[in-house]
Amino acid sequence: MANRLTINYEKKPCYDIVFASDYSGLLEELQDFNINERRVAIIADSNTASLYGEEIKSLLDGNCKKVILHSFPAGEENKTLDTVKNIYKTLIEEKYDRKDLLLALGGGVVGDITGYAAATYLRGVDFIQLPTTLLAQVDSSIGGKTGVDFDGYKNMVGAFYMPKLVYMNIGALKTLDERQFFSGFAEVMKHGLIKDASFYEWLLENMYEIQDRDPDILEEMVMQSCNIKKLVVEKDPKELGDRALLNFGHTIGHAIEKAKNFEMLHGECVALGAVAAAFISWKHNWLSMDEYYEIRDMFVPFNLPISIDDINPEEIVSLTKSDKKMTAGQIKFVLLKKIGKAVIDMNVTDEDILNAVNEIYFSEEDEKA
Numbered sequence: 001m002a003n004r005l006t007i008n009y010e011k012k013p014c015y016d017i018v019f020a021s022d023y024s025g026l027l028e029e030l031q032d033f034n035i036n037e038r039r040v041a042i043i044a045d046s047n048t049a050s051l052y053g054e055e056i057k058s059l060l061d062g063n064c065k066k067v068i069l070h071s072f073p074a075g076e077e078n079k080t081l082d083t084v085k086n087i088y089k090t091l092i093e094e095k096y097d098r099k100d101l102l103l104a105l106g107g108g109v110v111g112d113i114t115g116y117a118a119a120t121y122l123r124g125v126d127f128i129q130l131p132t133t134l135l136a137q138v139d140s141s142i143g144g145k146t147g148v149d150f151d152g153y154k155n156m157v158g159a160f161y162m163p164k165l166v167y168m169n170i171g172a173l174k175t176l177d178e179r180q181f182f183s184g185f186a187e188v189m190k191h192g193l194i195k196d197a198s199f200y201e202w203l204l205e206n207m208y209e210i211q212d213r214d215p216d217i218l219e220e221m222v223m224q225s226c227n228i229k230k231l232v233v234e235k236d237p238k239e240l241g242d243r244a245l246l247n248f249g250h251t252i253g254h255a256i257e258k259a260k261n262f263e264m265l266h267g268e269c270v271a272l273g274a275v276a277a278a279f280i281s282w283k284h285n286w287l288s289m290d291e292y293y294e295i296r297d298m299f300v301p302f303n304l305p306i307s308i309d310d311i312n313p314e315e316i317v318s319l320t321k322s323d324k325k326m327t328a329g330q331i332k333f334v335l336l337k338k339i340g341k342a343v344i345d346m347n348v349t350d351e352d353i354l355n356a357v358n359e360i361y362f363s364e365e366d367e368k369a
């Protein structure tokens, strides 16, 4: 029996997360959703369509009314309304109606886009998440955030819309390229740092097994990480309060992502943002100097950056203003009161942010020194 967690929404069971090592149990899970009476559209990107598209399609062939595979080119640059429009077109051409089902087969981009298409097509059709990347498994597939980027701004257009099921093939993590794998790990670290000091310690203790992608350790890591996210999103599903803690590292991270034209991976930028936020937490006398340096250096064995060149620190400060995580023009900055306990701080100044960005900025002068 695969392990599972149930996510509650408004205090009622809403959907399960199934932790599996392959797709062999997927069909059985889907029987709970009467798929033999429904059409299913698998939405994938060019990578996941070729890796798993045919496997999932043949699993469903003959077990549902109809199954199609719709794919779009991989990459954050395609997380746009145009990609959603092409999904609508396919669904209309193939005569999908409100009783039919979308499967999001891929990483964060596929999950967010498919969820948004599901939330809006015919005012809402059911969808299921099949996250294939570490980032999607530990973060974006859970909690019902869906949407697209708009005019270069991350996740500017979207909806909260819950999946009916999240089926995680942990075995898919084996085939992820190194950069993608470690990018997702930044969100795992984030969960430990903001909510669970013992999980953070466990990550340190299991560093080599995680690097080697030991299947049992990965399953444990993904489950623990999902459990932290579960507790946060159940308490505050619409991000009116504590869910914003999940944005630790994201204010400066998103600004770097945009300044770098989305050439760096999301988790790489989150790692840099987390180091900067930990620096501010130290300067606020919440973290000790040793804790700050431990957090910073902890990203290194996981191939995540802790410094960056080729940015303009002032530009990063100004880009933090266009992040949507603001209330009445004031940035809701997430800091660490201690390891395992994050807080929202409305009083982080531009100077604090600039100092933190300068801390992670590795300039040409530093190189010569």
Ligand code: GLY
Residues within 6 Å of the ligand: 139, 140, 142, 143, 145, 243, 246, 247
């Ligand atoms: N990825 C942050 C959240 O789901 O709220």
